[in-house]
Amino acid sequence: MENVKQIIERIGSAMIGTQNPKIYRMPEYDEPVVVDYPVKSKLDYFGVPKRFKYSTWEFIRNNSDASDKKRMQKLAQIKEYSDNFERYLKDGIGLLLKGGVGTGKTTIALAVLRDYIDKGGRGYFINAVTLMDEIFNIADFADRARFENKLKTVPVLIIDDLGAEGSGDMVSRKIEAIISSRYNNDLVNIITTNLGVEDLKRVYDARIYDRIKETCKVFNIVGDSLRKGVN
DSSP: OOOHHHHHHHHHHHHTTSSSOOOOOOOOOOOOOOOOOOOOOHHHHTTOOGGGTTOSHHHHHHTSOTTOHHHHHHHHHHHHHHHTHHHHHHHTOEEEEEESTTSSHHHHHHHHHHHHHHTTOOOEEEEHHHHHHHHHHOOSHHHHHHHHHHHHHSSEEEEETTTTTOOSHHHHHHHHHHHHHHHHTTOEEEEEESOOHHHHHHHSOHHHHHHHHHHEEEEEEOSSOGGGGOO
């Protein structure tokens, strides 16, 4: 069977010697140029910082003190939550991880999110300080509205280091608006904070803390820092 080039060459040859001879030739094209654009990794897309790329349950297991029974018991309970996340997701039940600096709250929260992402789920991680910076620094109203809508509608939202974003009515109102919207739509919040219960109630409306407590399993994370295990 003739290919396109052979057909065109045959027609062109037949036209030679006619009153209006025409020679048909195959069009010539430059070689395609491949442009490499930076492509976001899956973790980048979901807001996971590069520093926390190691945040997996395997990492937590390998860098936890097995002799710390209370901590290991809490980790086992959170791992159970992670393993059965689809059930908790359906009911809009999240996590509130409280505790001192460096006790692994962020790593634990991200291990839960990564498990869910690996199963095809969607979520987003954002530090509370970054959240407020983004909201107040996005100049275009439409872009800012899209960003806030993303925070209000993504199936799973991690707000890291709640309480570190500063104080003020505008700041607290923005946080409260996001949490209230997600509460009303049964969406999962995973929150980490260095603040105690009374500090949370003082910084935010008591109603907001009640909503967090109502829709989150609360764990006080103590123990040695997981950061020592980071290479």
